[in-house]
Each structure stands twice: as C-alpha cells, then as structure tokens.
Amino acid sequence: MPYNIAMVSDFFYPQPGGVELHVYQLSQRLKQRGHSVVIITHAYDSRTGVRILTNGIKVYYVPFFVLYRNSTFPSVFSAFPILRNIFIRENIDIVHGHGSLSSLCHEAILHARTMGMKTVFTDHSLFGFADAGSIAGNKALKFTLSDVGHVICVSHTCKENTVLRASLDPSIVSVIPNAVVSKAFTPDPTRADPNYITIVVISRLYPNKGADLLTVIIPRICALHPRVKFLIAGSGPKEIDLQQMRERYRLQERVELIGSIRHEEVRDLMVTGNIYLHPTLTEAFGTVIVEAASCGLLVVTTDVGGIPEVLPSHMTVFASPSEDSLVDSTMKAIAILEKKEVDPTTFYNEIKGMYKWSEVARRTEKVYDSINEESLNEPLLDRLAKFYACGEWAGKLFVICVCVDVMLYAILELFWPRHTIDRVKPWPRVKSGE
Amino acid sequence: MDTLAKNSDVTVGAFAVPPRTEYKGMALYIGANIAALVFFLWSLSPTWLLHYLHIYYFPSRWWALAIPSWLIAAFIFTYVFLTLYNIEVMTYPLDRLEVIVDEHARVDGGKNGEYFWEATDGVWDLPLVDVSKVLYGDDSE
Numbered sequence: 001m002p003y004n005i006a007m008v009s010d011f012f013y014p015q016p017g018g019v020e021l022h023v024y025q026l027s028q029r030l031k032q033r034g035h036s037v038v039i040i041t042h043a044y045d046s047r048t049g050v051r052i053l054t055n056g057i058k059v060y061y062v063p064f065f066v067l068y069r070n071s072t073f074p075s076v077f078s079a080f081p082i083l084r085n086i087f088i089r090e091n092i093d094i095v096h097g098h099g100s101l102s103s104l105c106h107e108a109i110l111h112a113r114t115m116g117m118k119t120v121f122t123d124h125s126l127f128g129f130a131d132a133g134s135i136a137g138n139k140a141l142k143f144t145l146s147d148v149g150h151v152i153c154v155s156h157t158c159k160e161n162t163v164l165r166a167s168l169d170p171s172i173v174s175v176i177p178n179a180v181v182s183k184a185f186t187p188d189p190t191r192a193d194p195n196y197i198t199i200v201v202i203s204r205l206y207p208n209k210g211a212d213l214l215t216v217i218i219p220r221i222c223a224l225h226p227r228v229k230f231l232i233a234g235s236g237p238k239e240i241d242l243q244q245m246r247e248r249y250r251l252q253e254r255v256e257l258i259g260s261i262r263h264e265e266v267r268d269l270m271v272t273g274n275i276y277l278h279p280t281l282t283e284a285f286g287t288v289i290v291e292a293a294s295c296g297l298l299v300v301t302t303d304v305g306g307i308p309e310v311l312p313s314h315m316t317v318f319a320s321p322s323e324d325s326l327v328d329s330t331m332k333a334i335a336i337l338e339k340k341e342v343d344p345t346t347f348y349n350e351i352k353g354m355y356k357w358s359e360v361a362r363r364t365e366k367v368y369d370s371i372n373e374e375s376l377n378e379p380l381l382d383r384l385a386k387f388y389a390c391g392e393w394a395g396k397l398f399v400i401c402v403c404v405d406v407m408l409y410a411i412l413e414l415f416w417p418r419h420t421i422d423r424v425k426p427w428p429r430v431k432s433g434e
Numbered sequence: 435m436d437t438l439a440k441n442s443d444v445t446v447g448a449f450a451v452p453p454r455t456e457y458k459g460m461a462l463y464i465g466a467n468i469a470a471l472v473f474f475l476w477s478l479s480p481t482w483l484l485h486y487l488h489i490y491y492f493p494s495r496w497w498a499l500a501i502p503s504w505l506i507a508a509f510i511f512t513y514v515f516l517t518l519y520n521i522e523v524m525t526y527p528l529d530r531l532e533v534i535v536d537e538h539a540r541v542d543g544g545k546n547g548e549y550f551w552e553a554t555d556g557v558w559d560l561p562l563v564d565v566s567k568v569l570y571g572d573d574s575e
Contacts, residue, residue, distance in 0.1 A: 013557045014538035028553035047536040048526060052560045054549045056568070063524030065516055078516050130455045184555045264556045425569050 002034045006092045010071050010102035012041035019099045019124045029361030038090050042072050056427035074103035080111050088421045096120040106144045113147050114405045118371045122152040123162045125284050126305045138165040143398050146386050149371040152176050155306030158284040176363045178287045179355040187296030187345045188271040196229045200273035205236030210279035215241045217326050219249040233258040270295040275333050296345040300333045
C-alpha cells in the first residue's frame with residue numbers, strides 16, 4: 001500500500017550535511033517505490049514557501065524563527081497550526097522526523113500523535129549524558145519518543161546511545177545505516193598530484209567535528225613530512241582558528257582552505273587527494289568516510305561512535321581522538337601509501353554494493369509496514385500514563401504539555417475545520433502521454 | 435542505567451565522564467535544593483516565625499509573588515511574539531519574487547525534462563511553469 005509520508009526536519013537543503021542528504025535521498029527512493037513524499041523544514045534565508053524539487057518532491061519551507069545552529073525555537077506548540085494544515089492538505093499517513101536537535105521534528109511527532117497518525121523518528125547523532133545541554137536534550141527526546149511508533153538509528157552504536165538516552169524499549173528501535181550513491185564517487189588516480197601526498201578534510205568546522213584537533217595536528221604533520229599538502233573544505237565557527245594557524249606557521253603554500261562546497265563537488269575534490277582525514281569527536285555513522293574510500297582515498301579516522309562499524313579495516317587507519325594518536329596514524333597512513341602496501345583505487349569495487357539508498361528505502365518501508373496503528377492509538381489516559389512515567393517533575397510537565405496539545409487540536413478543529421482545507425493534487429506517477 | 439551510560443564509549447570516545455563533572459553535579463544538586471528550601475522558607479513562613487528565628491532583615495515578600503507572575507506573563511507573551519514574528523516578519527507577501535525563486539535555488543528541469551520523473555544526486559528546483567503543466571495541464575486528467 002503506498003503511503004503519504006511527511007519527512008520533517010529542521011535540517012535540509014540549502015544547508016549541507018549528513019541529515020540533509022539522508023532526508024533527500026530517502027525521499028527520492030521512497031518516491032520511486034511508489035509512495036508520495038513531502039518534506040517539511042524551516043525557511044532558509046529567502047528560501048521560504050513551497051518548492052518542488054527533482055522527481056516532484058514538494059518541500060515546505062515554513063517561515064519560523066530560528067534560534068541556534070539552524071534549529072527552530074523550541075516552543076512545543078507554535079508550529080501546530082501550520083503542521084496540521086500541511087498534514088491534512090497532503091493526506092499524510094506517516095510523519096517521519098529526523099535529527100534529535102531539530103525542534104520542528106519533535107513538534108511534528110508530538111502533534112502527529114495527537115492527531116492519531118503513525119510516527120517514525122530517525123536519530124542521526126550521538127549525545128553524551130553528563131553536560132547540561134545533553135541532559136536537557138535527552139529529556140526532550142524522552143518526551144517525544146515516549147509515544148512514537150518506531151525509531152530508526154543509523155548504526156548499532158547510535159541505537160545503544162538512543163535507547164539509553166530516551167529509556168526506550170530496544171525492540172521498537174531498528175538500525176538502518178546511511179548509504180552513498182557510489183556511482184557518483186568513482187576514483188580517478190590521475191587527478192592526484194604525484195609530487196605530494198595530499199590530505200583532504202571535508203567537514204563542517206565545529207568543535208564536535210574535531211576542528212580544534214585539526215588546527216593542532218596540521219602544523220605538526222607539516223613539520224614531520226615535507227611533501228604533505230592539506231585541502232580543507234567546509235566552513236563554521238572554527239574557520240578563523242585554521243586561518244590563524246596557517247598564518248602563524250606560514251603554511252599558506254601547503255594548507256588550502258576552500259570554504260563551503262556543494263555535495264556534488266565533493267567527489268571532484270576528493271579525487272585530488274590521497275588520504276582522507278576525519279578527526280571528529282563524535283559521529284553516529286560517518287557517510288563521508290564511505291564516500292572518501294569509494295573515491296579511492298585511504299581513510300584516517302578517530303574510532304569514536306559508530307565509525308568502526310562502517311568500513312572494512314584495511315581501508316582505514318584508526319586513531320583515538322587525541323593529538324598524538326592522530327599524528328601517529330596519519331604518518332602511518334603516509335608510510336602505507338609510500339610503500340604502496342594497499343591500493344586504495346580498488347576500494348571502489350568493494351564498496352559499490354555495500355551501501356545503497358534503494359536498500360535503505362526498502363528497509364524503511366518495512367519499518368512503516370511494521371507499525372500497528374491500532375496498538376499505537378490507545379486511549380488518551382493510557383497515553384498520559386506513558387508520559388507521566390517519564391520522571392518525577394518532568395512527567396507532570398509532559399502530561400500538562402500533552403493535555404494542552406489535545407486542547408489545541410480541538411480548538412483548531414473547531415475554528416479551522418478539516419473540510420475547509422484544500423487537498424493537493426498528487427504528482428502523477430508516470431509521465432502523461434506515454 | 436547510570437553505570438551503563440558511563441561505561442558506554444559513545445560518549446565522545448576517549449573522554450568518558452571525568453570525576454570533576456560528578457562533583458559539579460553533586461554540588462549543583464545540593465545547592466539547588468538549599469536554594470529552593472530558603473526560597474520557600476522566605477516566601478511562605480509567617481512574619482512572626484521569621485522574627486522568632488531572629489531574622490528581621492529580608493527582601494519584601496511581594497517579590498516572591500511578582501517575579502513568578504512576571505515570568506509566566508513573559509512565557510505566554512513569547513508565544514504571542516513568536517506567532518506574530520513568524521506570520522508578520524518571516525512570511526513574505528504573495529507578490530514577492532521570493533515566493534517563487536530565491537538565492538539558493540538552482541532551477542533546472544533537465545534537458546528533456548527528465549528531472550521531473552527521475553531521482554538525481556544533486557538538488558534541483560523544477561521550473562514552476564512546467565510543474566503547473568504537469569499538475570494542472572489539460573492532458574494530466
């Protein structure tokens with residue numbers, strides 16, 4: 001049975017990143033499998049309103065106040081009217097939220113449950129348990145996931161993390177890894193500079209992506225090896241630090257800062273390198289290292305989070321997330337390449353069949369099928385009991401929030417009744433006239 | 435649960451929770467409880483009791499009522515402000531060009547309009563004229 005699916009996330013094109021790409025690719029493949037998909041995100045700069053993307057995928061850029069790192073203001077209720085309108089307009093059956101830092105996604109799942117729809121949540125990242133931000137974030141996650149249909153995590157490490165953070169029953173959590181379009185990441189050994197070992201880094205330059213580590217290890221590696229060049233793509237708050245490091249050690253010739261690049265340009269940049277360096281501090285899956293290996297680069301990466309699950313061991317050199325270890329591992333990787341112990345250009349054929357988006361879509365569809373609407377839509381009192389069990393104080397707060405949500409829904413139904421909302425015309429399945 | 439969380443290496447690799455964090459958490463817990471106790475003692479106990487305890491100098495207890503009331507009013511006002519901001523400032527009027535196209539858009543339907551029916555790796559906006567033809571054109575019935 002084809003579903004009408006709404007993907008909801010604060011993170012989507014034009015912002016680059018793993019979640020954004022996942023939402024786009026998954027939507028495309030689900031569409032190819034005959035489902036109808038719309039994407040709901042918040043407005044980016046002047047990109048607001050409705051846009052139709054490739055393959056007739058509709059994106060709602062909802063005008064909403066953005067608080068921090070492209071996440072909308074966490075107001076719990078404010079987006080309900082517009083989300084309800086979109087859900088009804090598009091005849092949505094399943095609401096699929098992405099990204100645990102996205103407050104729009106949390107809101108959508110809560111409201112969709114109030115409206116009695118099936119919900120799925122995909123977690124793309126790992127969080128700690130100790131700092132104030134994580135504690136608040138984990139409570140919020142517990143709130144939305146107390147009453148969710150199913151949860152998808154991108155790696156087994158991520159599943160363990162999410163189950164602990166939100167105190168979930170592990171049986172409603174599935175693992176579906178990310179994928180890559182491998183034919184878009186083909187190796188090209190002729191493009192790399194034969195006189196140098198080029199190390200490529202493509203990352204948003206935030207502290208959790210290891211930008212600080214990167215700043216420290218570059219001068220050390222450059223001092224140790226005279227024929228190493230760095231290519232760094234990506235922007236973020238730590239870009240200034242990198243620029244200052246380059247000035248201080250006079251590495252302008254050897255460290256190239258490219259700035260933010262589009263995802264389609266990633267391959268052309270990667271093939272000019274020999275080693276891909278991934279100094280991240282936390283990562284649930286790490287699609288980028290699969291792309292790098294597929295392009296024929298030897299991968300040097302920290303062994304945090306879900307990364308050790310991702311690639312076969314002969315394609316990677318692992319390091320612990322510390323300065324010395326990363327320098328050692330990078331030097332080891334350079335030695336491997338200089339002695340020609342492995343031929344990275346053969347990685348492509350090995351990776352080709354490993355991670356496919358069509359497979360991700362097939363498994364996601366299975367998850368949709370597995371949700372039983374009858375057992376999910378229990379009486380309101382049982383639903384409240386689930387929220388009440390979330391914590392001594394938080395439980396009471398959550399119950400109040402759900403009660404307000406149910407009342408808001410009644411008010412919306414009263415003042416903007418369903419039958420006054422126009423229904424969309426579905427995108428035709430096949431090209432007309434053929 | 436806590437031991438599991440602490441042993442879990444997913445908490446940013448090598449940096450497992452340092453003991454310092456636990457000390458801080460403990461201090462915060464005790465501090466917050468004492469603060470709450472002092473607040474309730476100050477705001478709820480009758481004046482004679484405070485005088486009996488030889489406490490004569492304390493802030494007016496009008497504040498104990500005023501500050502929470504202000505906070506609740508501010509909280510409710512946030513919703514009003516947010517809704518108005520989203521509708522009045524963030525939403526463009528319908529005659530603005532940004533309703534159709536914007537700085538991030540890369541409008542292309544493919545050479546023979548193949549982007550209308552096939553998935554692509556890059557993100558492309560379909561030209562709106564042709565979208566309308568597909569959805570509402572004569573031959574689509």
